[in-house]
Amino acid sequence: MLLDFARRLPPLPERLAAHKDASHRVEECQSPVYLFVEFIGDQIALYADAPIEAPTVRGFVALLLEGLNGATLEDVLKVPNDLVERCGLTEILGMLRVRGLGGVLRRVKSEATRAAMARSEPPAGGAPA
Numbered sequence: 001m002l003l004d005f006a007r008r009l010p011p012l013p014e015r016l017a018a019h020k021d022a023s024h025r026v027e028e029c030q031s032p033v034y035l036f037v038e039f040i041g042d043q044i045a046l047y048a049d050a051p052i053e054a055p056t057v058r059g060f061v062a063l064l065l066e067g068l069n070g071a072t073l074e075d076v077l078k079v080p081n082d083l084v085e086r087c088g089l090t091e092i093l094g095m096l097r098v099r100g101l102g103g104v105l106r107r108v109k110s111e112a113t114r115a116a117m118a119r120s121e122p123p124a125g126g127a128p129a
Contacts, residue, residue: 003059004060006056006058028106031051032049043070048061062106
């Protein structure tokens with residue numbers, strides 16, 4: 001199933017591809033995974049890049065994007081932190097890979113929260129709108 005999802009991971013939009021840097025990389029993951037979170041209205045828009053040479057990681061990233069794109073922050077935060085374990089991946093993947101996948105999920109949640117907080121901050125030098 002993850003291999004099927006890996007093939008469906010869309011490419012990063014051009015405007016984000018130039019920003020693949022340390023601030024967007026999921027550090028816990030051995031494979032270079034880059035994650036971008038935006039809001040469109042009240043809905044999350046997730047974008048990611050994961051190497052074709054790491055189909056398990058790429059598939060998990062694609063699964064998260066497919067399941068969470070268009071979700072609200074509340075929905076994203078409701079995703080169980082032990083999703084990797086619930087999917088049964090701990091039985092077939094090594095501990096480093098499992099830790100990396102868990103890091104991807106934690107990063108999605110933290111970036112979504114950060115993006116939501118940035119949206120609610122008043123503009124610099126002015127009163128809240």
